[in-house]
Amino acid sequence: MKKKYGKNLIFEDFIHDREVKMYRCDAQDSTFPSYTLQVQVFTLDNLPFSPLTGDQQHIFFNYAQAETDAVKITGVEGHFYNAITKKYEVTDHTFVVGKLIDGQVNEKTAIEQMKKAAQKIIAELSRHIPMPPHVKHPHILTDVQRAEKLVTDRNVKITVLGKATGISTYTLYNYRKNPDSLQKASHETIDRLVTKYYETYFSRNEIERFRMMLISIVGPYLKEEEDNPIAYYPAHALYTMCQKGDWHRLAKMEELWRASYSIEKSL
Structure with missing residues (x-):
């Protein structure tokens, strides 16, 4: 043979x-x-x-x-x-x-x-490798930290925040006096505060520019990967979210992107 x-x-x-x-x-x-x-x-x-x-x-x-x-x-x-x-x-x-x-x-x-x-x-x-102290990492807040930033911001009126979130002013005042107590707050409370956090610190116009940037990038990628389900479907889910304009989810993504981009520029 x-x-x-x-x-x-x-x-x-x-x-x-x-x-x-x-x-x-x-x-x-x-x-x-x-x-x-x-x-x-x-x-x-x-x-x-x-x-x-x-x-x-x-x-x-x-x-x-x-x-x-x-x-x-x-x-x-x-x-x-x-x-x-x-x-x-x-x-x-x-x-x-x-x-x-x-x-x-x-x-x-x-x-x-x-x-x-x-x-x-x-x-x-x-194998996990601890990075050297001089290596910069993007500073990304947790949801509890976002809520803490909002309630401790003296420029944010507690009465206005209470009406916007449905959380009692008494509870919000207690959070402002003792931010550590947010660690024990319910998921619903943190979620309401995080929603208001993005509305307070992020511009709708800025998020709209970010949304259009994602659409312009992901659109051509979908055409290239339409025969590859593993690559196509996660990108398609992102594209659908951008088309629907899920503002709060996009704001969270933009926050992560902004933090990572600032580190990339410094390298």
Whole structure:
């Protein structure tokens, strides 16, 4: 029987929600095949490349820790370089690549050895890395903190706030005197105060500009991904929210975007 040359997929599955692939590569100039492993990378991972520059600096991913006696990590495949931000970014097609050191084992053994390596790679990708003190993080308030900012703002009249939220002025005055008591407030109370928080500190015109920006970005993306349900449907839900003009949800998104953008500009 004539031997087939080329790259053949011999294993594909999801391990801890990550796509894992294994390949056998038969080459004309080699008696034995070579085996490679690919493990999907997530955006929030301990990245195996620098998200800042793409070089070997600022990498907390330990290649030696992720390797096994049978599998050596050879690098990363598919990470996307953003020419605008000058940074490497993770996509759904970013994978850590490992190579089986001994190609003389049979395929069943190769798969078992690569499965063990996949577990070690995933453990290293998932390892929490405390960021250095000098690294800036966006300051994003919790809902309780948003409520506290509102009730302690002396420019906000308690009587007006009470009418707008349906919360008694007596209760609001107590929150102003003792903001820590908001920690024990009901979800309904916090939700009413958060709604008023966005109406107080965010401009409708500003949110409308943010809404139109999202529509202009997501619209073309939907056309590109209409045959990819995994990418299409979450983006379509965002697009629908923008079209309906869910003002309060958009205000919360804009707040998160504004905080993150300010950090990005400072890098």
